[in-house]
Amino acid sequence: MIGIIEVYGSMLLRALGQTLLLTLLSLLFAMVIGMIFGLMNVGHNRVLNLIGTIYVDAVRGVPLIVLAYFIYFGVPAGMQGLGFASFRLNALQAGTAALSMNCGAYMAEIIRAGIESVDRGQMEAARSLGLSYSSSMALVVIPQAVRTMIPSIINQFIITLKDTSILSIIGFPELTNVGKTIVGNTLKSLQTWAIVGVMYMVVIVTLSKVAKRIERRVNRGR
Structure with missing residues (x-):
């Protein structure tokens, strides 16, 4: 085991860096996707509700490995069939897209649940002060919802890290x-797999401890 670490240690550390990079990029895009579709699902427009529901159900209903194959192999083939012969996606681009779409569907549900956990009276009070719906959501509801969402977001980060x-x-x-x-x-x-498992475990346990600490602070602040 020591010999593997001596010879391949730098390669493993670079791979861990690539794993964390992919996870962070995916979570960043997933937050945007989740916010868009989460807001669609809590709004009063039935068309937007339907679009948000279809996205969440469709993406969560497809295994990540199938989604990755679809984006990496299927999308370029489809684009080339439309005349874009030079269209290609590298592994980082396809992997980020697949993870972002997958994580974004779950983030949408986290954001929806977080917003719905805020008392409806908060929105009514903001609207009574003359704020528009979007301003009330951005300035009053979402800041309160974030306190509830943070532990779930960190847990989703951990899941996404493992999904890489x-x-x-x-x-x-x-x-x-x-x-x-x-x-x-x-x-x-x-x-080899013992070393890889320990590397995953160290990162994930650290993130889990951070999540629990944040959750305790959030609960104390209520």
Whole structure:
């Protein structure tokens, strides 16, 4: 095991960095997607409600591995069929898109639940002061909802971090994919996957502790 760390330690650390980069990019885009569709689902426009519901149900109903294959192989093939012969997506772009769409669907539900957890009287009070619906949502409701959403958002970050391992199937050089390469070079499966597992565990346990601490602070602040 020590020999693997000495020879492949830098490669594993780079792969961990790639995993964290993919997770952060995906969570950033997922927040935008989640906010858009979450607001659609809490609004009073039935058309927007329907669009938001269809997106959330459709994306959550498709396995991430299928979504990754669709974006990495299917979308370029479709674009080339439309005449865009040079259209390509690299593994980072396709992986970020797949994770963002998948995570965004769950973020939409987190945001919807967070907004609905705020007492309706807050919106009514803001509207009675002359604020528009959008201003009331942005200035009054969402800031209160964020306090409720933060622990769930961190938990979703952890889930997304673990889901990056699925993207080894499209060749993205994240931690699991590099682990496969090391096993192929050394034939030391037990030691390699033990190292990879510990690296995942250290990051995820750290994030879990942060989530619990934030949740305790939020609960004390109420």
